[in-house]
Amino acid sequence: MKKVFSLLLAMMLMLTLASCGNGAQETQSDTTNDTTNTTANDTTNDTEDTSDAGGSSAGSYTIGFSVYDLSNEYFQSMLEGVEAAAEENGVTLLTHDQKSSESELVTGATNLLNQGVDALIVSPCKPEVMSTIVDLAKESNIPVIILDIGDGGSDKDAIVVSDMYGGGQIAGKYALSLLEADSVTEGEFAIIKCEESAVYAIQRGEGFKSIMEAAGFTLATELVANSDTTEAYNAMQDILTSYPDVKVVFAENDNMALGAASAIGDAGKTGEILVFGFDGNESAVEAILDGTMSGTIAQQPVEIGRLGIELAIKRINGEELEFDNPDTREIYADVYLIDSTGQPNHEFTVD
């Protein structure tokens, strides 16, 4: 009875596995052509890769990509960028979804390394785990490129992040142009900040501040709202009562910008105070079209993904990388403005 049962169980699982494999390939070939090619590469890799021990000598590389969570739109776009760049460069891509779990991240990355990848690209769900993974990769001299999120203090080869400071500057320049149209040339502005530990988000505010202060505006206050809409609503209410002369508010992410915008709306001051966010979320674009927000800065996950593959190939070839910030090995991906019409606007750029 036991044997019958175990056989049944094993067969059932194999069947589910097999049918899922097929299902996945079908859906992929349905949607786009380039993903089919990656799938084809994957299957050839399964059968041939280990026989020529990594396959790096033949000039075609295998690169592993471990992604934060594919149920999130942002990371789907990032994967698109990675897949497209991998195909253009003839790279065999092995992907792994961390599903937002840190143990999955370590296990998946270890598995990728075991499969003999030539480089590892990770967009980590928990950055602090990265030092463990980088140590593991260094044992076999595999370069590690981190995409977005953070490096957790690890000794990675490079980290690609959106140009946060530049994005803040773009928002600042656009704010100035809108104020100028209303012939406002001086006054106060406020910044609503993410949590203190979010090092990249803080650079957004710094970039905005640099432009506004250079143009003669004064910083009324900087309040921390921990990336949270409700906290930003409360912070904005405080700003409205304590600093009635504030003309512009910059929130370090869109969720907080939405909170600030509704506080302004509830005070009946929509249109009198300009609100800017960061991220380019759909809800923020809707708010811009409603007129409660004036603009947001959009990130380009596809571009970040592309850069990941390009940098990984450079590192495999032993090339040195050009860092935007050599101390932290940061490389910046461009961001762009979504202006008050809700459309991308490329007029405003980083200096």
Place this chain on the structure above:
Amino acid sequence: MEKKRRFHIEYGDHGILYALIIFWLVLIITNENFRGLAFFQTILTKASLNAICGIGMTFAVISGAFDLSVASQVALNGVVLTLILPNLGTVPSILVILLLGAVMGTINGLLISKLRIPSFIATLAMQMAYRALAQLINSSPVVVDNNVFKKIATYKIAGVIPTAFLICIALGIFGTIILRKMKLGRDVLAIGNSREAAVISGINVAKTEIMIYLIVGLFTAASSVMIVSYLGSSNYGMQSGLEFTVISAVVLGGTALIGGKGSVFNTIVAAIFLISIRSAMDSFGVDSYWQRVVEGIILIIAFSITEIRNIVNNILVKQKARKQLSMQKD
């Protein structure tokens, strides 16, 4: 006949072990990636982390309850561990964590046995409390900078056997001894079979229940040490959802959710089985959405496995009875 029956009761049946062996064989035959030692080392290491926690959970499930707070216990243990590790050193820190685990387990046990809160509610409440406590103690992630400690879960003896797996087997033997050879183990089984009968037969049910959650706490603490060593870091949000992975391993291992029977080693094998499936799906390049579907199906199979077993068993018993009847007629 008598002998075979005793064998059955003492060690549980080995269905899940056969399933694992067949599954591995199929993998080795069909996928090149599985022919290396490294894959099995990764699987065994990762599975051991869940399995160690599962050993404790087996006791809770045998008694007819479960502990939903284990993931949060891991988070609290982990956060405290990374705070004290640089000051106290490896061994004292581990002892402190085991003590902390015992305390958390005892609190759960007291809530359930003395205040008579259903285990589902009590451990769900403590799940929130322990995680919030972890956040209060340290809300920012910590990276472990102690190489000796990091080796606990990642070292491979003679480059082959992962220490994590050895520790898991050792703890598994320890758990089996408690369950099979000690009075406590028999009391746990008795409570699982029938709480009323256990009370009537003079078993100190309240004390046993506290002991059950104390055991869960201790094994969860051991698991926390291994997990922090494996990840090389901690944060208060870590390992959310671990309780379901662990409970599904226990149940897939044949421990009935209604209690009364179970085997520690089958839990370990089932944990390895679950991780093998995940790694296999990654290796076969199964689309990550389909992976989630498969994980859902596995969870359903795991939780309905007792019933599936019963149905198969019934059919077999009936067939046997018919055969015997027809033979008697002849």
